[in-house]
Amino acid sequence: MGAGSVGCFVGGSLQAAGATVHYVGRRRVLDALRVHGLTLTDLEGQRKHLPPAVLSLSETVPAVGRPAQQPTLVLLTVKSSATRQAAAELGRVLPAGTPVLSLQNGIGNAATAQDAAPALDVIAGMVAFNVAEVAPGQFHRGTAGGLAAAEHAALHPWRALLQRAGLPLTLHADMRGMQWGKLLLNLNNPVNALSELPLREELLSRGYRKALAALQDEALRVLQTARIEPARLTPLPPTWLPAVLRLPTPLFRLVAARMLRIDGKARSSMADDLAHGRATEVDALCGEVVRMARGLNMDAPVNARMAKLVHEQGLLPQRYDAARLLSALGLAKR
Numbered sequence: 001m002g003a004g005s006v007g008c009f010v011g012g013s014l015q016a017a018g019a020t021v022h023y024v025g026r027r028r029v030l031d032a033l034r035v036h037g038l039t040l041t042d043l044e045g046q047r048k049h050l051p052p053a054v055l056s057l058s059e060t061v062p063a064v065g066r067p068a069q070q071p072t073l074v075l076l077t078v079k080s081s082a083t084r085q086a087a088a089e090l091g092r093v094l095p096a097g098t099p100v101l102s103l104q105n106g107i108g109n110a111a112t113a114q115d116a117a118p119a120l121d122v123i124a125g126m127v128a129f130n131v132a133e134v135a136p137g138q139f140h141r142g143t144a145g146g147l148a149a150a151e152h153a154a155l156h157p158w159r160a161l162l163q164r165a166g167l168p169l170t171l172h173a174d175m176r177g178m179q180w181g182k183l184l185l186n187l188n189n190p191v192n193a194l195s196e197l198p199l200r201e202e203l204l205s206r207g208y209r210k211a212l213a214a215l216q217d218e219a220l221r222v223l224q225t226a227r228i229e230p231a232r233l234t235p236l237p238p239t240w241l242p243a244v245l246r247l248p249t250p251l252f253r254l255v256a257a258r259m260l261r262i263d264g265k266a267r268s269s270m271a272d273d274l275a276h277g278r279a280t281e282v283d284a285l286c287g288e289v290v291r292m293a294r295g296l297n298m299d300a301p302v303n304a305r306m307a308k309l310v311h312e313q314g315l316l317p318q319r320y321d322a323a324r325l326l327s328a329l330g331l332a333k334r
Contacts, residue, residue: 001061001086002078003029005131005269006103009139010075010147010167012038016048017165022056022071030057036137043142043263046166061093073158074100076113076122079273080284083109084116091117099154101125103147105186106284107179110150124175125149126182128233130199130266142199142266150175180223181231184238186285187215187303190310193270193280194320200262206249207322213242214302214331219289225296234259274313282310305329 003011003025015021015038023030034057038050071094078086083104090100096119102110103125110124128145146168149155155171162169172178188203191212195202202208220239223230230238235258244255253260273280286303293300309320309328326332 001074001076001090001100002082003033003057004077004079005133005139005272006127007075007077008033008038009040009131009141010077010103010127012040012048012050012139013165013167014161015050015054016040017161019161019165020056022058022062024058024061027059030059032136033057036135039135039138041134041138041140042166043144043261043266061089063093071098073154074098074120076100076102076104076109078104079279080104080106080109080281081279083112087113087116087120087122091120094120097121099123099152101149101155103127105182105189105281107176107183107288109284121152121154123150123152123155124179126175126179128182130262130268132265132267132269133272134265140263140265142263144261146170148172148175148178177229177231178233180228181233181238183285183288184216184219184230184241185233187219187289188212189268189270189285190280190282190306191215191325192268193274194309194313194325195322196271196319197267198264199266199268200260200264203260203262204249204253205322206246206252207326209245209252211306211322211325211329211331213245214329215286215289215306216245217242218293218300218302222289222293222296222298222300225298226292270310274310274317277314280310280314282307286310302329302331 001024003023011021011023033055034052037052040048098120100120100122102113110122114122126148129141130143132140134140148170151171151173159169191208192199192202195208236244270280286307289303290300
């Protein structure tokens with residue numbers, strides 16, 4: 001549900017491994033799939049192609065009748081702003097108890113989906129790798145990583161197939177720390193989007209890294225006050241990341257070599273959204289930090305400014321070099 005970059009990559013990987021997959025998405029993406037089929041590539045050089053004739057595509061959730069037509073698992077991969085509407089649509093069509101795995105950025109999507117479709121069984125999850133749409137119908141995984149989800153009996157039968165599909169799934173008793181660990185990394189999405197650079201090139205610019213470090217510092221202070229420990233999703237502990245990001249680039253290359261295992265095609269999904277004039281998920285990332293800070297009687301001015309810049313970018317596009325971005329965020333003298 002939400003056949004965009006992540007939905008097409010995960011769904012296509014599962015179909016290539018033998019699953020029956022139905023893709024629900026927007027006309028722009030589905031029209032490209034009808035013409036070009038679905039091609040998946042990754043940084044290891046693998047390539048999978050599903051021709052148009054084998055793809056089941058729809059702009060709305062198809063009606064289900066007999067048990068054999070009912071989905072065993074729904075992957076919810078819409079943007080955060082579309083979660084409530086998508087979940088409500090699923091709830092109107094699918095049988096009660098259908099498991100829905102939220103593979104979305106941000107913190108509250110699973111709860112939002114459950115509230116919108118109380119009869120369904122929504123499971124919090126996340127995608128630990130980057131996917132970019134590099135051509136019509138072609139989606140590229142530019143970083144390493146797998147899937148994570150809350151411990152749930154409905155997911156156990158899927159683990160072997162997901163492993164064969166190149167999507168190893170880890171299950172966790174508490175997803176909150178995992179989600180916040182991912183959100184800390186995703187605070188780079190708006191930096192990358194405003195830079196208009198590939199991810200690796202952007203991360204090799206110390207100025208852009210300083211902007212990300214400031215966003216993470218602010219988020220970490222809020223999490224510490226809230227007594228939430230973000231999960232370690234990189235070789236470095238989350239609390240070390242801002243200091244490492246601020247290192248001179250030659251040292252950063254050495255210390256963060258594994259973090260830089262990103263190929264030249266990778267870019268943030270937010271960059272794609274801005275390029276296509278679509279709404280972004282900045283309110284589910286920087287906005288989440290700002291909302292938690294306010295709830296704790298704290299301020300998160302850098303994240304608030306970043307959210308404002310991204311919203312303005314959607315109205316009046318402009319490129320931010322590193323110096324200009326630091327100035328716009330109030331960080332020029334840091």
